[in-house]
Amino acid sequence: xxxxTAPSPPTTSKTLQKQHLEAVGAYQYVLTFLFMGPFFSxxxxxxxxxxxxxxxxxxxxxxxVDWDTPSQxxxxxxxxxxxxxxxxxxxxxxxxxxxxxxxxxxxxxVLGAHPHGIMCAGFLCNFSTExxxxxxLFPGLRPWLAVLAGLFYLPVYRDYIxxxxxxxxxxxxxxxxxxxPQLGQAVVIMVGGAHEALYSVPGEHCLTLQKRKGFVRLxxxxxxxxxxVYSFGENDIFRLKAFATxxxxxxxxxxxxxxxxxxxxxxxxxxxxxxxxxxxxxxxVPITTVGECPPPGGPPAAEWVSGTPRLPVSLSLQWAxxxxxxxxxxxxxxxxxxxxxxx
Numbered sequence: 001x002x003x004x005t006a007p008s009p010p011t012t013s014k015t016l017q018k019q020h021l022e023a024v025g026a027y028q029y030v031l032t033f034l035f036m037g038p039f040f041s042x043x044x045x046x047x048x049x050x051x052x053x054x055x056x057x058x059x060x061x062x063x064x065v066d067w068d069t070p071s072q073x074x075x076x077x078x079x080x081x082x083x084x085x086x087x088x089x090x091x092x093x094x095x096x097x098x099x100x101x102x103x104x105x106x107x108x109x110v111l112g113a114h115p116h117g118i119m120c121a122g123f124l125c126n127f128s129t130e131x132x133x134x135x136x137l138f139p140g141l142r143p144w145l146a147v148l149a150g151l152f153y154l155p156v157y158r159d160y161i162x163x164x165x166x167x168x169x170x171x172x173x174x175x176x177x178x179x180x181p182q183l184g185q186a187v188v189i190m191v192g193g194a195h196e197a198l199y200s201v202p203g204e205h206c207l208t209l210q211k212r213k214g215f216v217r218l219x220x221x222x223x224x225x226x227x228x229v230y231s232f233g234e235n236d237i238f239r240l241k242a243f244a245t246x247x248x249x250x251x252x253x254x255x256x257x258x259x260x261x262x263x264x265x266x267x268x269x270x271x272x273x274x275x276x277x278x279x280x281x282x283x284x285v286p287i288t289t290v291g292e293c294p295p296p297g298g299p300p301a302a303e304w305v306s307g308t309p310r311l312p313v314s315l316s317l318q319w320a321x322x323x324x325x326x327x328x329x330x331x332x333x334x335x336x337x338x339x340x341x342x343x
Contacts, residue, residue, distance in 0.1 A: 025085050025086070025088030027280070030269075030280050034280075041155055044059060070167060071173040075159070081165065093284055094287075108184070111187065111189065111227045112215050114207050115230075118265060120147075127145050128164040141184045147161070148261055149261070150260070171214075178218070186227075189215045200234075202239060229289060230291070232290070238283070239268050239283075
């Protein structure tokens with residue numbers, strides 16, 4: 001099976017200006033991911049008590065009228081997806097998308113993706129932007145990245161992430177996409193979700209798969225093909241304070257996740273102006289995203305629902321095994337893949 005990758009510039013040829021632009025691209029993504037939603041939520045609320053209250057009222061009316069749009073196709077913008085800033089973000093790590101097989105556009109796909117990491121930087125570059133030329137590598141396919149539904153409650157931020165092709169990871173939203181008459185829809189689901197983010201320790205591969213069968217049922221309902229996807233290096237771009245299972249800190253994280261839908265993590269990167277200080281700039285560790293269609297004659301998908309979905313697990317393990325992952329794909333690991341219990 002041939003392997004094709006999207007090209008990225010060699011790090012040795014980068015000028016100082018290029019390095020600065022890449023750092024800006026990576027830093028703006030982190031700041032947007034962390035602060036854009038809370039900032040505009042607070043801004044809309046504060047403006048209600050000023051002379052500019054009409055702006056908030058008009059937007060809130062618009063938000064009410066537009067409430068169901070994220071689950072009904074959204075507003076995808078190819079202009080946003082093709083902005084140069086995403087190529088700078090790609091080159092900072094760099095992020096690569098490896099094509100191992102053809103995905104014909106005459107059917108739909110459900111991509112079960114691991115690991116979640118802290119911010120899903122590799123998956124955003126590869127599936128929510130054209131920085132790695134997804135539409136050229138897989139002509140006719142239309143990727144949609146499914147994320148936490150609560151993000152679409154945040155004013156302004158919801159409109160921003162919709163422009164990338166992000167959709168709520170809800171049954172209504174995903175059924176709408178895969179029910180379209182035009183085939184070639186590719187839904188990317190972070191199977192481990194927020195729970196998997198709690199184990200995003202560099203050098204380790206801790207996956208959350210137990211009791212996660214909704215993506216398999218989704219594929220069965222719509223006759224879509226399942227494609228396991230693994231993003232090597234996703235866990236290595238930040239350092240994470242991981243609390244021991246059973247500790248009160250870990251219990252607080254799980255309780256918060258049950259209430260709010262996402263997991264509070266203590267993480268850090270390097271400083272913006274110094275590589276030896278701590279900050280929010282991610283570490284420049286290569287991220288390589290690969291995937292593989294299930295082999296012919298594998299277990300029927302119905303068996304994955306009635307029992308443990310072993311085929312996606314086995315394929316993920318194969319990609320992470322030394323015989324299937326050259327050094328260009330995966331940095332050295334401290335331990336093998338671990339399947340974490342779900343909550």
